Amino acid sequence: xxxxxxxxxxxxxxxxxxxxxxxxxxxxxxxxxxxxxxxxxxxxxxxxxxxxxxxxxxxxxxxxxxxxxxxxxxxxxxxxxxxxxxxxxxxxxxxxxxxxxxxxxxxxxxxxxxxxxxxxxxxxxxxxxxxxxxxxxxxxxxxxxxxxxxxxxxxxxxxxxxxxxxxxxxxxxxxxxxxxxxxxxxxxxxxxxxxxxxxxxxxxxxxxxxxxxxxxxxxxxxxxxxxxxxxxxxxxxxxxxxxxxxxxxxxxxxxxxxxxxxxxxxxxxxxxxxxxxxxxxxxxxxxxxxxxxxxxxxxxxxxxxxxxxxxxxxxxxxxxxxxxxxxxxxxxxxxxxxxxxxxxxxxxxxxxxxxxxxxxxxxxxxxxxxxxxxxxxxxxxxxxxxxxxxxxxxxxxxxxxxxxxxxxxxxxxxxxxxxxxxxxxxxxxxxxxxxxxxxxxxxxxxxxxxxxxxxxxxxxxxxxxxxxxxxxxxxxxxxxxxxxxxxxxxxxxxxxxxxxxxxxxxxxxxxxxxxxxxxxxxxxxxxxxxxxxxxxxxxxxxxxxxxxxxxxxxxxxxxxxxxxxxxxxxxxxxxxxxxxxxxxxxxxxxxxxxxxxxxxxxxxxxxxxxxxxxxxxxxxxxxxxxxxx
Numbered sequence: 086x087x088x089x090x091x092x093x094x095x096x097x098x099x100x101x102x103x104x105x106x107x108x109x110x111x112x113x114x115x116x117x118x119x120x121x122x123x124x125x126x127x128x129x130x131x132x133x134x135x136x137x138x139x140x141x142x143x144x145x146x147x148x149x150x151x152x153x154x155x156x157x158x159x160x161x162x163x164x165x166x167x168x169x170x171x172x173x174x175x176x177x178x179x180x181x182x183x184x185x186x187x188x189x190x191x192x193x194x195x196x197x198x199x200x201x202x203x204x205x206x207x208x209x210x211x212x213x214x215x216x217x218x219x220x221x222x223x224x225x226x227x228x229x230x231x232x233x234x235x236x237x238x239x240x241x242x243x244x245x246x247x248x249x250x251x252x253x254x255x256x257x258x259x260x261x262x263x264x265x266x267x268x269x270x271x272x273x274x275x276x277x278x279x280x281x282x283x284x285x286x287x288x289x290x291x292x293x294x295x296x297x298x299x300x301x302x303x304x305x306x307x308x309x310x311x312x313x314x315x316x317x318x319x320x321x322x323x324x325x326x327x328x329x330x331x332x333x334x335x336x337x338x339x340x341x342x343x344x345x346x347x348x349x350x351x352x353x354x355x356x357x358x359x360x361x362x363x364x365x366x367x368x369x370x371x372x373x374x375x376x377x378x379x380x381x382x383x384x385x386x387x388x389x390x391x392x393x394x395x396x397x398x399x400x401x402x403x404x405x406x407x408x409x410x411x412x413x414x415x416x417x418x419x420x421x422x423x424x425x426x427x428x429x430x431x432x433x434x435x436x437x438x439x440x441x442x443x444x445x446x447x448x449x450x451x452x453x454x455x456x457x458x459x460x461x462x463x464x465x466x467x468x469x470x471x472x473x474x475x476x477x478x479x480x481x482x483x484x485x486x487x488x489x490x491x492x493x494x495x496x497x498x499x500x501x502x503x504x505x506x507x508x509x510x511x512x513x514x515x516x517x518x519x520x521x522x523x524x525x526x527x528x529x530x531x532x533x534x535x536x537x538x539x540x541x542x543x544x545x546x547x548x549x550x551x552x553x554x555x556x557x558x559x560x561x562x563x564x565x566x567x568x569x570x571x572x573x574x575x576x577x578x579x580x581x582x583x584x585x586x587x588x589x590x591x592x593x594x595x596x597x598x599x600x601x602x603x604x605x606x607x608x609x610x611x612x613x614x615x616x617x618x619x620x621x622x623x624x625x626x627x628x629x630x631x632x633x634x635x636x637x638x639x640x641x642x643x644x645x646x647x648x649x650x651x652x653x654x655x656x657x658x659x660x661x662x663x664x665x666x667x668x669x670x671x672x673x674x675x676x677x678x679x680x681x682x683x684x685x686x687x688x689x690x691x692x693x694x695x696x697x698x699x700x701x702x703x704x705x706x707x708x709x710x711x712x713x714x
Contacts, residue, residue: 095681097684100168100169100172103169104169104172104176107172107173107176108176108179111137111141111176111179111180114137115130115133115134115137115180115183116130116133117133119133124191124194127187127188127190127191128187128188128191130183130187131184131185131187131188131191134180134181134183134184134187135181135184135256136260137180138177138180138181138184139252139256139260139263139264140263141173141176141177141180142177142249142252142263142264142266142267143263143266143267143270144173145170145173145174145177145267146267146270146271147267147270148166148167148169148170148173149167149170150163150270150271150274151163151274151278151399151402152274152277152278153166153270153274160404161404162402162403162404163402164345164402164403165404171225174221174222174225175222177218178218178219178222181214181215181218182215185211185212185215188208207255210251210254210255211251211255213251214248214251214252214255217244217247217248217251218248220244221241221244221245221248224237224240224241224244225237225241233365233366234366235342235366235367249264249267249268252264278399281399282397282398282399285322285323285398285399286300286301286302286322286397286398287300287301300395301395301396301397302318302321302322302395302396302397302398303318303319303393303394303395303396304316304317304318304333304335304393304394304395304396305317305318305319305393306371306374306375306378306393306394307375307379308372308375308376308379309360309476309477310473310474310476310477311362311470311471311473311474311477312362312363312372313360313361313362313363313372313421313474313477314360314361314363314368314371314372314375315358315359315360315361315375315477316333316346316358316359316360316361316371316396317356317357317358317359318356318357318358318396318398319355319356320355320356321356321357321398322398323357323398323400323401324352325348325352325357325400325401326352326401326432327348327351327428327429327431327432328347328403328404328405328425328428328429329347329348329400329401329402329403329404330345330346330347330348330400330401330402330403331345331346331348331357331398331399331400331401331402332344332345332346332398332399332400332402333345333346333359333396333397333398334396334397334398334399335367335371335394335395335396335397336395336397337394337395338367338370338371338374338394339366339367339370339371342366342367343397343399344367344368345402346359346361346424347359347403347421347424347425348401348424348428349423349424349427349428349478350428351428351431351432351435353435359424360421360423360424360477361421362420362421374394405429405672405708406670406706406708408429408432408433408460408670408672409432409433409436409459409460410459410460410668411459411460411667411668411669411670411706412459412460412461412462412665412666412667412668412669412703413460413461413462413463413464413661413662413664413665413666413667413669413670414429414430414433414460414462414463414464414669414670414672415464415466415657415658415661415669415670415671415672416429416430416463416464416465416466416672416673417465417466417467417468417652417654417657417671417672417673417674417675417679417683418466418467418468418673418674418675419467419468419469419674419675419676419679420468420469420470420474420675420676421477422673422674422675422676422679422710423467423477423478423674424674425672425674425710426465426467426672426674427465427478427481427482429672430463430465430485430501431481431484431485433460433463434463434485434488434489434501435488437460437488437489437492437497437499438488438491438492459667460499461498461499461500461666461667462499462500462501462502462661462664462665463500463501463502464501464502464657464660464661465482465501465502465503465504466504466506466652466654466657467503467504467505467506468505468506468508468651468652468675468679469505469506469507469508470507470508471507472507472647475505475647479645482503482645483645485501485503486501486503486644486645489501489644490644502646503644503645503646504588504645504646504647504648504652505645505646505647505648506585506648506649506650506651506652507647507648507649507650508649508650508651583650583651584650584651584652584653585648585650585651585652585653586653586656588646588648588652588657654679654682654683654686655686655689655690658671658683658686658687658690659690662690662694662703662705665703666703667703668703668704668705668706669703669704669705669706670705670706670707670708671683671687671705671706671707671708672707672708672709672710673707673708673709673710674709674710674711675710675711676711677711680709680710680711683707683709684707684709687705687707690705691705
C-alpha cells in the first residue's frame, strides 16, 4: 500500500484526541477577540498569531529532549513522546503560516509585499525563518529519515539552530524570552546528559570495579549469520531493566555518531549485549570490523586490540509496565525485535526460578502464583526471514526451556510456549559467506552429541549449534520460493510465504510436503531429531529430574517449535486470551506492518470479547515498539 511505502500509518484514537485538542486550543488563542472577516483587524491577527507561535517554542524543545520534565511527570520515555514533538511542530508551522498570511493579505491591498520583502529587515528575517521551518518539516518526514538517518540528524539540528536564530532576530525585544527559554532547555538537557555520560563511562567514577577499559568501556564485535553483529560489553558500568536501550558510540568506527540499540541481555548475565542488523552507515562498519577481526590469525600480536573497541554509553532509556503483574503474556517480534522481547521473557522466567526454591508447591491449587510474579503463562513468537537467524538467540531460548522444565518437574503450574516462524520473503539478507547456498534445517542434536546443561552455553556448544544450523543432513538443495516445485504452499508455491493458520497441525507429518526453503519438519521427525509434541506437552515433566544433563538440553531444543511460513497473530493472541485466568499483556516489537497488524488484532479481540463491558472478560494491555525511524 502507498501509505506503508510512505511510512504513514493510521493513528490511534488517543493520539488523534491529543493532537486535535492542541490544534483547537492554538486556533482559539489565535483568533480570540478578533474578527478575521474585518480587514482592518488583519494586522492585529498577524501580531496575535505571531505571539502565540513564539509561545509554542518551549514545548517543542521540551518534547525533543532525552531527559525532559514531561517524560518524568508522565512516566514516559522520550521515544514515546517523539510523535507528539513532530505534531506540535506541525501545528506551530500552521500557526506561523497563518501569521505570515494575514500580514501578506494586509499588504496586498496596497501592493506592498515586494516592498516589505526587499526593504524591511524584520520581514526578511521572518520570511527566512518560514522557509527554514518548511525545510525542517519536509526533511522530517519518514521517507527522508529512512533515506539517510545520520544526515537527517545533522541537518535537523543545524536547521533548528538556524530557525531559532532567525526567529530571535525577527521578534521584538519584549517577547525574546520565548527564544531564551528553549535555548535554556536545550542546554540543560545537554548538560545533564553529558554529566551522566561522563559518570558512567569514566572508570574512576564507575561503581563497577571489574569493568573493562580504563577510560571507556571496551566492547567485543562478533559477526553473526544474517549480516548481523553482536556487540558485547563485559561488566557494564550501568544497570538496566529488560526492554531498555542505550545510545552507543564508537568513535573509531563511526565518529561523532550515537545510535540507540536495545539491550539484548539481562543484568544477571553480567554483560551487556546488543544485536545490530547491518544496513548502512555505522551498522555496516560494525559488521565489517567484526568480520575483519575474525579473519585475523590467532598469532597476530594485536589480535585483542583489533577484536575490541572502546565505546561510550548513554542511558539507559525506555520504560515498560512490569509484565510480572499479568497472568498471561504474549510476546511477538520480527527479526531483531527479539532483542526487546527475549529479555522480557527471560526476566519473568528468572523471577520464577529465583522464588521457586523458597516457596513450597501447594497441593490442589493450580492457580497458586510464585512470589514476585503473577505470570502463569508466556507465549513467545519470533518471525525471521531465514533459518540462520536462529543462531542469534538459540542458546537463550534453550536456557529458558530448560529452566521451565525444571520448575515444572518440581510441580509448578507454569507454561512457556515458544515458536519460531521462518518466512523466506527476502533473500538479500542471506549470510554473505554462503551466498544463498545454506540449507534450512533444525539443529541436528543427537543424544550422543548433547552438551552439558549449564547456565550459559560454552563456545563448543555454540559451535555445535552453528554447525548443525549449516549442516546438509536434511536438505540436499536450496530452492527459492519463486522457483519451488511441488512446494507445500498453495498451488505448489513455497510454504514460507503462506500464513500458518493452525500451528499444531503445521507441526504434524505431511507426506505431501516437499518444501526445501524452510525447516523441513517432516524429515526431522522421521529421523527422530524433532519432537512431535507441542511445546513439550508430550513429555512428562516429572521425569525430567531423573534424566541426565545431556538429555535435558536435547529436550529443551525440541521445546522450540520451528515452522515455515508467517504467523497469524489474531489466532495466536486469541488462544492466549482464552486460557488466561487474569489480565493479559501483548507486547510486539518489529516492523511497522507487524506492529499495526497486532494493534488491530488486539482492538478487534477486545471488542469481540467485550472487555470491561460486564462480560467478565479480563483486560488486555498492549505495548508496541516499532523499528521504523
